[in-house]
Amino acid sequence: MAPTYLSNDRAAVDSFLDKFDVFLIDCDGVLWSGDHVYDGIPETIAMLRAKGKRTVFVTNNSTKSREEYLKKLSKLNIPADAEDIFGSAYSSAVYISRILKLPQGKNKVFILGEKGIESELDAENVPHIGGTDPNFKRDITDADFKGLADGSLLDPEVGVVLAGLDYHFNYLKVAHGLHYLKRGAKFLATNTDSTLPMHHDFFLGAGSVMAPLVNASGQKPLELGKPSQAMMDAVEGKFQLNRQRTCMIGDRLNTDIKFGVDGKLGGTLHVLTGVDNKAAWEKEDAIAVPSFYADTLSDLRIAE
Amino acid sequence: MAPTYLSNDRAAVDSFLDKFDVFLIDCDGVLWSGDHVYDGIPETIAMLRAKGKRTVFVTNNSTKSREEYLKKLSKLNIPADAEDIFGSAYSSAVYISRILKLPQGKNKVFILGEKGIESELDAENVPHIGGTDPNFKRDITDADFKGLADGSLLDPEVGVVLAGLDYHFNYLKVAHGLHYLKRGAKFLATNTDSTLPMHHDFFLGAGSVMAPLVNASGQKPLELGKPSQAMMDAVEGKFQLNRQRTCMIGDRLNTDIKFGVDGKLGGTLHVLTGVDNKAAWEKEDAIAVPSFYADTLSDLRIAE
Known part of the structure; x- marks a missing residue:
């Protein structure tokens, strides 16, 4: 089934947000590129938390420990708790x-x-x-x-x-x-x-x-990082999440989206601010197809 | 056809040497390992030259220029001329x-x-x-x-x-x-x-x-190195060799032996002093099978 496009569609975003309690969010290419945070990201995460959603940062970047990640998130004004960070x-x-x-x-x-x-x-x-x-x-x-x-x-x-x-x-x-x-x-x-x-x-x-x-x-x-299900099992064990009410958000099909699809999560959201573009899942032999996509994660702010 | 084993077989070695005028010889794993020259190698090359054979050193090692290679050969007492060296x-x-x-x-x-x-x-x-x-x-x-x-x-x-x-x-x-x-x-x-x-x-x-x-x-x-036929064409052009009377000698199937087979040389000799062992060409999907093999290049000295 073709993914639902969320950008500039208030009804689609509302329905998307209603479906999930937990968002597993990739970092590089979704929140930022290097030290450059994308427009509206801190506000988007704050909005999700204000709506009572749990936001868990699931990153394959192994150069930083969870503690260092927390520092980076704070520096970029992205609200997070230490226990909400899960790195490879x-x-x-x-x-x-x-x-x-x-x-x-x-x-x-x-x-x-x-x-x-x-x-x-x-x-x-x-x-x-x-x-x-x-x-x-x-x-x-x-x-x-x-x-x-x-x-x-x-x-x-x-x-x-x-x-x-x-x-x-x-x-x-x-x-x-x-x-x-x-x-x-x-x-x-x-x-x-x-x-x-x-x-x-x-x-x-x-x-x-x-x-x-x-x-x-x-x-x-x-x-041991995405898309390995060893990581999904560890995330599930730690956060006691209901997979049906959980959505994986990422910019890469072969790590993020495949991680969510293989983990039988309720949904996956592909954002176009990172590595893969639409063509990556539009082609016939795509490694994984998301259930939703948006130009940027900040497009969820239409629901504010 | 199974390769002919040359070690300790005077008749087989004599017949092998009669077939060829030119020997294209790989270096690492055939003549030496690092700076350690294998036993009897200088004498073997001298023997081939004494029999009127042309010995051309064809190496994929790009860290040395032809001039530096000549120095290394001399230092290890392997007789060679500058024009007999062909590197990647x-x-x-x-x-x-x-x-x-x-x-x-x-x-x-x-x-x-x-x-x-x-x-x-x-x-x-x-x-x-x-x-x-x-x-x-x-x-x-x-x-x-x-x-x-x-x-x-x-x-x-x-x-x-x-x-x-x-x-x-x-x-x-x-x-x-x-x-x-x-x-x-x-x-x-x-x-x-x-x-x-x-x-x-x-x-x-x-x-x-x-x-x-x-x-x-x-x-x-x-x-541009072995097994690329761009290299074979360049070697042929430079040395004006008769491919039927030329033999490639090496320790690797996927570079040396394939290089000789693809180049339709008269023969290939696999020596077991380097990367590949017999099992590599005995298996069904071997990338290339040599026409001769020997435990070491020095086993040709039986013909002295």
Whole structure:
């Protein structure tokens, strides 16, 4: 069925809002692009909350912890509570500590990623190496090649390689990840978005940053962010939501909309301020089709 | 037809050597692993030359120019002449200067790669940026994100992104490459080997280093190294070889052996000192099957 267009249609927006109690909202490409918040977004979120809706921010961006996300939301005047934020770094940390439950002596995580992942692993008491460690911020040397090949540079306690968006990826760090995978570490990813919306443009997303690891190892990571239903199950468990009365809002079909469709939510809303345009779901082999769409999330303000 | 096994079979080796005048020989994984030359290799090459065979080194490794390759061969006591070396950096430079023939004002090459590519482009008088420029050896900043998004950091004369093995790839460099591609630059690759044999182990090859660019852009590069027949045509043109009397020797099915099979050479020899083992061509959907195989290239010395 073709999605219902909400922009400039008061009746459609009212009916849309009546259908749902909870909105799961993607951030990059929906609320903002980089540090640029879209027009009317703070007011739109405030309007939803004033109507008694629960707004949960569900993001695949793993560079920030929930706490740092809360700071960003506040800075951009978007009303939110700490417990309303659910990121892929948090989702991954919870999966590792509560589901994987690695044995002592094999429970360290090698991180290809940023501070957000480190903070969330710390919060779950999961030991980790790599990540933002300044020792990895350098060129690879012949001694590194040797030490990786003979294993002397590798920490025998590493049981997981967790990859996410990393602005500091380099040959040395990726070569470490590759060698941990070759020695049997599990390969997990916070998310595999290929691009990252920023400054009204697209840069390299987590999926692109970890592509060397996937390519060289021949392994694909288990994804723990959208559209993985491991994340949906975790969100449902935490917020005790009624899926029929829940709507996923996002800008990407292959992460956000697929996440909502696969999770059998009551609905999905595609906003056109981010990665995908209408053509993406109009084509025959679209990965997922939303039930609603709007030019921007702020178009819901017609219901104010 | 199952390949003929040459190791420890004097009659088979004699018959093999009689069939060919020219041997195209891959380097990494055949002659050496990193800086470690395999046992008996210098003597084997000397033996082939003593029998009047032409030995041409055909390598996908783009980090070294032909001149640097000659130095490496000499250092490892492998007899060679400068004109007997054919690398993917050289092949790419020739393709850009003599086949692409970019218009003035749109003829710069942005390099994701090392010195070897720069030297070969210089030899063909092709202007280039990126590569080993120290200005790219740093973290990406918010000003970079802005300048790439609005184009102010981009050189309008870039018409090609040429990617090869780069030990210094990082977010900043790859983001530049991505934005040149988005503005219509042609995407070329010296080669797309996923791994690099070194110290009896495997590291990230060119294909893995450029994987972020492929993943984020959704574009695949035109490959100019093995198994691309653009490289075979260039080799044939330069050496005036009789393909029926030529044999390709290598360790990888998807580059070396496929290169020889697609090029309709008289034969291919797979040596087991590198990436692929016998199982790779024994399986039903093997990408290419060699006509001969041996445990190591040095096993040809039985004919001495």
